[in-house]
Ligand code: DX5
């Protein structure tokens with residue numbers, strides 16, 4: 215399967231958002247980092263901006279919730295019209311219930327794992343998931359350095375997927391760049407998230423193709 219790229223608008227120039235989105239022709243997905251200042255020490259944006267982005271692009275929208283009460287975000291985001299939604303394993307008691315609720319809205323459901331959270335915490339729910347979001351930085355900011363132990367985590371997840379004949383996709387988020395993308399793809403990642411590598415370059419499509427390895 216070809217690697218997909220999810221461009222994270224966190225590093226986009228919000229004062230020229232329409233232009234920024236137009237320059238992302240080669241991206242497969244638009245990744246939206248919602249932060250609440252509680253689960254992570256940063257605030258990003260909320261529903262008004264997500265709605266605005268929805269009206270500016272037809273690409274699938276992938277909301278990554280870095281918030282303490284992800285349950286309350288599902289309905290409003292479903293109304294706006296997103297296609298992918300992940301919440302952090304560290305933020306919920308009832309992950310199974312929340313995954314079912316997301317899927318009931320016909321949205322792909324994923325769970326994100328902080329760098330220090332073990333894959334084993336997902337053992338019982340992996341068969342229900344459309345994707346796992348492997349954090350390769352501590353969430354909260356773009357332009358941080360890739361944490362190398364994420365490679366082992368991706369490899370382990372890919373092995374589990376194969377041995378248990380599961381279908382979840384593996385999305386990797388944080389510090390992805392031209393220097394490490396080949397190793398991340400080789401470890402078994404299906405979707406690479408990127409903010410600073412794309413928005414810090416002159417030619418976004420070229421930066422995206424570099425991440426895809428084409
Ligand atoms: C980090 C966010 C990431 C971030 C990635 O908390 O979840 O999606 O935007 O930024 P880069 O690609 O610059 O590490």
Ligand code: ZN
Pocket residue numbers: 222245246247278387407
């Ligand atoms: Zn993210």
